[in-house]
Amino acid sequence: MLKTLLAIDDDDAVVVDPRTPPPRPIAEMRAELRAECDARANLCRLLAGVFVEEADAAFIRALRRPEVLDSLAAAGVCFEADFLDAEESALVERLACEYTTLFAASGGFPPVESVRLTGRYKQDPHFQVAQDYAKWGFVVSKGRFELFPDQLGVELMFVAELLERCSAALATGDEALARRIERDLKRFWTQHLARWVRGYARLIEQVAEHSFYRGMAGFLHGFASEEIAAMGLRTDDEDHARAVVPKSEIRVEFNPDEPVCNGCESAPVKPQRAANVHTLHDLR
Incomplete structure (x- = not known):
């Protein structure tokens, strides 16, 4: 009856290959996607902890657990004796000095998107993120330090938060929310992280003295490259591992005929010229 209703001929019936595996249960697929989201979120939080501020004793202790070191080694991250064998308090102090030198001191390489792309703090990426x-x-x-919105650790924590929310949405069967989060994740990577993180990671890998930061920079590069490829993004690296980033020009708009004091308001109004765009060069 159903074939007649739908005008299906037996000759046109689809023959199912018995070797074809049956469709996987939706619940199983969701569980797999959730596990993937959770794993990616954990990696983001690990890397965020490296770059957002100095590593404290608890963070170092967790990283030096044998199972963690084995997992990192499987991913190609191998630390040297300066991390593996150093006494804990001495290592905390040594890494704090290295962090300040690399990321916070004058002449260092701040892990901030605006700085890496424009040479200045608080530019467009700061406000966009x-x-x-x-x-x-x-x-x-x-x-412990002032955290800019476009600081590397903060951007990675935001990605981790979205991945965890995506996992939670899948757990409740809210696939529409999960798809929305996935779209925003791709957009955030395209507009921000993918533009600068790979080159920046290469730079830190080159200039870091301690094997901890060299190893984690290499791990960051590999993780970012895999994420970008997995999401199918086509975003060029604009950082280029530059040790010195030229300061971009600051463009401001103002009208030279606009009054600058109340006393000018009584003056006859003259025809206004169109506002000009002037370039304000760095005065330092």
Whole structure:
């Protein structure tokens, strides 16, 4: 009856190959996707902990556990004796000095997107990522250093947060929310992390003295490259591992005929010229 209703001829019936595996249960596929999201989120949080601020004793202790070292070694991250054999308190102090030299001191290489792409703090990426965070209710808490929204560790923590929310959405069967999060993740990588993280990781791998930061920079490069490939993104690296990033020009708009004091308001109004765009060069 069904074949007659749908005008299906027996000759046109699809023959199912008995060797073809049956479709996988949806619940099984969701569980696999959740596990993948959770694993990616954990890696993001691990890398965020490396770059967001100095490594404390608890963080170092966790990384030096044999099972963690084995997992990192399987991913190609091998530390040297300066990390593996050093006494804990001495290692904390040594890494704090290295962190300051690399990321916080004058002449270093701040892990901040605006700085890496424009040579200046608080440029377009700073405000763009802040809007992304506000959209998802992501709040940046104050740390030991001032945290810029486009700091590498903060951007990675935001990605981790979205991945965890995607996992939670899959757990409740909310596939629409999971797809929305996945779209925003791809957009965030395309507009931000993919533009600078790979080159920056290569730079830190070259200039870091301690094997901890060399190894984790290499791990960051591999992780970012795999994420970009897995998401099918076609975004060029704009950082280029530059040790010195030229300062971009600051463009401001102002009208030279606009009054600058109340006393000018009584003056006859003259025809206004169109506002000119002037380049404000760095005065330092």
